Amino acid sequence: MKNDNNKKEIKGDYDIKKIIAVLAAAIILMIILLLLNNINYDVDMFGRRQTEPAKKIVFSIPDYESDIYENSEYMAKNRFILYKEDPYTTVITETINEYGSLGMFFLDYFKVLRDGDAEAYNGFFTDDYFEDKNNTRYTEFTMQKIYDAEVEKLTESLIESGEYDGWTRYTYKISYKIMANDGTFRSDMPSDTLVPQIMELLSIDNYIKINSIIKPGIPSV
Numbered sequence: 001m002k003n004d005n006n007k008k009e010i011k012g013d014y015d016i017k018k019i020i021a022v023l024a025a026a027i028i029l030m031i032i033l034l035l036l037n038n039i040n041y042d043v044d045m046f047g048r049r050q051t052e053p054a055k056k057i058v059f060s061i062p063d064y065e066s067d068i069y070e071n072s073e074y075m076a077k078n079r080f081i082l083y084k085e086d087p088y089t090t091v092i093t094e095t096i097n098e099y100g101s102l103g104m105f106f107l108d109y110f111k112v113l114r115d116g117d118a119e120a121y122n123g124f125f126t127d128d129y130f131e132d133k134n135n136t137r138y139t140e141f142t143m144q145k146i147y148d149a150e151v152e153k154l155t156e157s158l159i160e161s162g163e164y165d166g167w168t169r170y171t172y173k174i175s176y177k178i179m180a181n182d183g184t185f186r187s188d189m190p191s192d193t194l195v196p197q198i199m200e201l202l203s204i205d206n207y208i209k210i211n212s213i214i215k216p217g218i219p220s221v
Helices: 002-037 100-115 118-122 127-131
Strands: 081-085 088-092 146-158 168-178 197-204 207-214
Touching (some): 088 100, 100 146, 100 207
Parallel strands (some): 081 146
Antiparallel strands (some): 197 207
16 A cells, blocks of 8 residues: 555656646747747848848940930830829820929920930939939930830928928929930839839929939839
8 A cells, every 4th residue: 555655656746747847848948939039030140230132233235326216126115204193194295294394394304314414414403412422413324215204293292491491392203114224324223124213393483403312112124
């Protein structure tokens, strides 16, 4: 009888130790999972941030002597400008323009790019734009084979203080493709690809200037 009691006590001790071991293992596993969940996988073992390797853009060879208006393949592209102002979408041209000075601004803007006129392009901006060290004036770029151009009006507001008091501020989403992009104007986009921009315009008495340009979107074909 005494031996039976001893066996029960031993078995009881074994069961308790087994339960404790299982609980300890569960706690250790939970701690490991919590640690793994808090690891920053964007940094390596030395704490340096890891980034995805940038995809290299292959550009066409710049040709400053070529005339894009003599390129039949380019001239067959859609060279109209699609102008969107909710709820309307309209094509604007030099002869069809329902948006006055704003429509003419974009017609002139894209013509300057197609003509490869760097000096005229620099004239589209406010002085404040070039005060940002990241924005520099172009000395030259080739004639840009721009097509599938779209401009979409996002916001319009009156400025009521500061240097531009009384001016109207517009924001537009701008997108277009460049056939055989050579990178002399846009080095951030492959050929035949859209990389949209948000353009801030300041206007007073039909006088319009670009005050900022940012790229909010990701490339899409």
